[in-house]
Amino acid sequence: MIIFDKVSKVYKNGTQALDNVSFEIKKGEFVSIVGQSGYGKSTILKLMIGEEKPTEGRVFVSGYDVSDLTEKELHQLRKEIGMIFQDFRLLPKKTVYENVAFTLEVSGATNKEIEEDVPQVLNLVGLLHKADKFPNSLSGGEKQRVAIARALVDRPSILIADEPTGSLDSLNTWDVIRLLLKINELGATVILATHNREVINMLNKRVITLDRGKIIRDEQKGRYIL
């Protein structure tokens, strides 16, 4: 599903973000990527969605060679990937319903599909009753659940979560993590970048640990050790 083959990344300003990194993530896995800020977590995620290109080595995601994509292929790749962020990144001028529907609108779904799928996925994250609210009237946890709903609605095969609980309190954190586990059980590959020790230790799933751009540990039932 996702293959990193001897990948190095040096940014234009000379920073070496990744140094000869190789790993493979299989379909349906739940993988956490841990490491301190600046140790390459974000770079790995950016390479997966084609926002950056590797300096050396190759990155394959869902059969696409990310280092060599046309505009159209990039578009198709991003349709396969749902993404959530620490700062939620909801569209402030759209309601909860419209934020989620937007993903389907851009992918060219019919009105009928939108009317069926959006309430279904809002129900999954438990926010159907807030469908007509605007993001600024929601709590942090609710915003992140809207973001998850948006990431899920187009049925991506991969869900990438970049510090999704970084700005949430512990109660909301567990809501979000439980949701991610549920999504993983429903069949999606989930990649979670975080430095929340409790979350990693509770999950008891595969953990890839980064230190200064190198993988120092890759364990099937990993714990947070730095």
Next chain:
Amino acid sequence: MQHILTSLKRITKTGVSNFIRNGWLSTATVSILTITLFVVLFLLMMSVLTESVIINLQNRVDVSVYLKKDTKESDILKMQNDLIALSEVKSVDYVSEDDALMEFREKHKDNEIIIQSLDVLEENPLEASLNIKAKDPSQFKTIVEFLESGQYKDIISKINYYENQEIIEKIGVLISSIRKIGFTISIALTIVAFLVAFNTIRITIYTMKDEIGIMKLVGATNWFVRGPFVVEGFLYGFVSSLVTVILAFPVLYFSSPFIKKYFYDIDMFAYFQENLVIIWIILLVVGVVIGALGSIIAMQRYLKI
């Protein structure tokens, strides 16, 4: 095809809803664009005014060619035709001896002495003449030279050009100055107005740069992101042009009498009403082009994600 239609519908809907939900921002942008369009309208009206002032000046300037008494009318008419054929000539009016006499009598009908002395004379003392108007007063010189050097020089008794030469040349200079100054002011004002409008739109887009990035990450194509902004830009232009036209009504209604007083009976308000549709279309096109094109240019850099 169905897919494109659905997308267009969604883009339009999003654009309209953004326009309404961004209430204050839309109001501010429309206000600035309205001011810009007002400048355009002002320049449009000014050019109409200047043109009619110029035409009025030009119409006052003519040169009369008086013809010797024994000239045959057929020769005069031939000369008239030759003059009309010149590219510099706008019109040539033939005033026959009888016409000249009639005009003269009419002009002096209250003056007993003149009328009496005319009656005493046995024959008409006045000469026939051709009144020439040039397309541009500076061209009279060429026309006069043509007459003096050509086949007609023997039948010409007098050309009143040299008496009026100075004033004619001054009017010519005045007209070309009015044109030059008007043109310069128009260009300067237009550039300023466009820069202000474009910068306003740039700021509007800047406030939405995060949203543009989010849309791209969620998988929207460039045109799907751009679309609603273009629709919004179109609405800015549309609403601004309407506001401008509506505001222009009272402004012109009250200023028109003053303009009329000082500038040879030009009724700006009537002109505005007669040409309302075309004026509105011009403003609409200018507004929409600034609004939509401005948005596209301003957002280009935020699309690269």
